[in-house]
Amino acid sequence: MLRISDEPFDAGRELSAFETEAKGAGGIVSFTGLVRDHASSGEVRALTLQAYSPMTERGIETAMAEARERWPLMALKVIHRTGEMAPGDAIVFVATASIHRRAAFEAADFLMDYLKTEAVFWKKEATATGEHWIEPRSQDYQDRARWAKV
Amino acid sequence: MLRISDEPFDAGRELSAFETEAKGAGGIVSFTGLVRDHASSGEVRALTLQAYSPMTERGIETAMAEARERWPLMALKVIHRTGEMAPGDAIVFVATASIHRRAAFEAADFLMDYLKTEAVFWKKEATATGEHWIEPRSQDYQDRARWAKV
C-alpha cells in the first residue's frame, strides 16, 4: 500500500492499522521520518516536498515490489508527505511485516534507502537565511549502494 | 523507558507517545513482536512468558545502556509482555529515535537481538499437542553474535 499526500498523517495510527493488515506476522518494523529542526544552514522553519505523479508513485511501487521479491513479507506500507511541513511533522512512514524479524528489518531499511536517494522528490528548506533546495547527501548514496545486486 | 507487564499494550499508541518524547529526532524505528499462530509443533493457542524481576529488568536496562553508548539516541523505549497471550497479541515493542536513521535502525535491531536471546524470559507454547517450553533457536544466537565487540 502506497499513499503520497499533502495531508498530515499520524504514524501511531498508521501502525495500528497496519497491524490489523499483517495477520500472522511475527514481526512488524516501522520507520517514521520527521522534519528536523536543524540543518547545516541553521534552524529549519519549513520543509517543502514536491513529487511528480505518477513517476514518483511508479518508482516507489517498483522498490516495494523489489522488497517483496527479496524478503518474505506479509504486508508493506509506505506513506509519504508532500507540500509544506513544519519541524517535527512526519514526512515518511514505512512499515513491513514478516514471519521473521530480520526480513522485516531489512526490507524497511531497504525501502528507506530507496526513498532517501532515488525517490522522485525535490525538497526545499526554509531557514533564517532563506530558502534552499536540498541536494542528496553522499551518505545516502552509500547506504543505497549496500543493496546493490551482485 | 522500560516496562514489563502482564497488561496488553497497543503498539500504535506506544509509537504515538514515543514520538512526542523524541523531539528533534529525524528518524524513529519501531519493532513490534507478535504471537504467531503457528509453531513447529502446530497451531498455537497461547503463549506464556515468565520473567524474573528484577533480574529481567536489569538485563534489559544494561542492553539499553549499551545501545545508548553505541548509537546517538534521543529516546529509547522497550515494552515487554509477560503472562498468557493469544496469537496476534503484541509481545514486545522496541522504539528508537535518533538524528540519523541508520542509528535508529541498528539500535532497534541490536535490542531485539538481545531480547530474543539473552533476555531473562521463559516461554511456553500451548498447541493441540499440549504445552511446550521453548528453547532458544540457533538463528537467534547467530543474530546476537553480529553485535559482538571485536
Place this chain on the structure above:
Amino acid sequence: MAQLLYFGRLMDTLGRPEETLTLPTSVRDTSALREWLDRDRGLDGALLEKTIRLAVNSEIVADPHPVSDGDEIAFMPPVGGG
C-alpha cells in the same frame, strides 16, 4: 501545444511550475528544446546542465529524444529523495 513542467529549483529559475506553449517548428527533440528554451528565457545555460534530466510523458529519456506538441515534458534537477 506542449505542457512543460519545472521541478525543484527550476521552478524558481523559470519563475513558474509549469506552462503550456506551442513548440517552435525547429524544436523536434529534447536537446533542441533545452537550447531554445534556455536562450528564449536568457537562462545562461541553466537548462543545459547534464544533471538536469528530461522526462517525456513521465518517462525519463536520454537526449536527444523526440518531442512534439501534445507531449508533457518535465525538466528535473537531481532528485533529493524524501
Place this chain on the structure above:
Amino acid sequence: MAQLLYFGRLMDTLGRPEETLTLPTSVRDTSALREWLDRDRGLDGALLEKTIRLAVNSEIVADPHPVSDGDEIAFMPPVGGG
C-alpha cells in the same frame, strides 16, 4: 528459611513456582543444594543439569556458591528470550 524459585520447565518439574523452607544444615552451597533437593524430590538428576543455572538473591552464580537461610535462590533453565 530460604525462598526457592523455580522458573520455566522447572516449575512443572517441581510442581510449583516457589517454596519457602529451612535448608538442611548440610546444605551450605549451591552444589549441595542441587544434590539435596534433587534427591529429596526424586528428580533423577533434573536439578544437576549443567544448563540449569542458579541465582542467589537475583545474581547468577557459579557453583559452588554459598547459600544460607534468608537467601532467595532461583533455579533457572536456559532463558528462551522474549
